Amino acid sequence: MRISPRGLWWLKGGLHIAFILPILYLAYLVLSDNAGGDPVQYIIHFTGMGALNSLLAALLVSPLAKYFKQGLLLQTRRLIGLYVFAYATLHITAFISLDLLFAWAFLLEEVIKRPYILVGAVAYSILLLLSVTSFMMVRKKMGKRWQQLHNWVYLVALLAPIHFYWSVKSEIIEPSIYIVICVVLVYLRKQKLAKYLPQG
Numbered sequence: 422m423r424i425s426p427r428g429l430w431w432l433k434g435g436l437h438i439a440f441i442l443p444i445l446y447l448a449y450l451v452l453s454d455n456a457g458g459d460p461v462q463y464i465i466h467f468t469g470m471g472a473l474n475s476l477l478a479a480l481l482v483s484p485l486a487k488y489f490k491q492g493l494l495l496q497t498r499r500l501i502g503l504y505v506f507a508y509a510t511l512h513i514t515a516f517i518s519l520d521l522l523f524a525w526a527f528l529l530e531e532v533i534k535r536p537y538i539l540v541g542a543v544a545y546s547i548l549l550l551l552s553v554t555s556f557m558m559v560r561k562k563m564g565k566r567w568q569q570l571h572n573w574v575y576l577v578a579l580l581a582p583i584h585f586y587w588s589v590k591s592e593i594i595e596p597s598i599y600i601v602i603c604v605v606l607v608y609l610r611k612q613k614l615a616k617y618l619p620q621g
């Protein structure tokens with residue numbers, strides 16, 4: 422059975438709810454003093470994991486659409502991608518406002534102390550570019566270059582779990598699992614990405 426346009430409409434509605442509810446839940450936890458002993462750390466962790474999990478969801482769409490022969494599913498990618506960007510924006514906003522307290526002078530010091538921040542910043546810059554070019558009007562204007570630019574999401578898929586792995590102090594099992602899943606999801610696109618690799 423194929424998903425109908427009406428089914429797609431409902432699916433998109435469900436996805437909006439699935440991505441917005443955790444943000445409301447986080448706000449509730451923080452406002453009710455239930456965000457652990459270090460609420461700032463809690464918010465950075467929650468939104469960082471939200472961004473990474475949404476990214477995995479976005480990367481899963483096309484293999485699922487192919488496997489189940491549900492082409493319409495591909496139309497959910499923009500929506501999910503924009504939630505990746507939204508979660509990542511909340512993540513860095515929490516870092517800059519609540520952790521760094523807007524002390525820009527300390528940013529360089531922080532980057533030297535925690536170089537994984539640079540990896541996150543590169544990933545975020547790409548997400549920003551992908552989001553601002555995600556509109557149909559821009560897509561049409563960019564022609565072929567649009568797909569080339571949007572293939573950079575696979576670099577984000579490698580940088581984001583590396584940023585996660587590098588940021589943790591001891592517990593490396595969870596970030597290692599994320600790295601493996603992300604590498605598999607990128608590997609599934611090996612044919613599409615082959616043209617970017619040096620030809621032997």
Ligand code: HEM
Pocket residue numbers: 465466467468469470472473476509512513516538540541542543544545548581584585588589
């Ligand atoms: C300018 C961009 C970014 C900055 C400044 C930044 C900063 C940080 C900081 C300060 C931490 C907390 C590390 C700690 O002390 O425990 C962190 C963790 C994390 N970040 Fe980012 N990040 C950025 C981009 C991203 C992006 C684009 C993603 C995902 C798409 C992401 C996902 C994560 C994850 C999953 C964690 C681990 C959460 C934890 O276990 O606490 N970050 N990041």
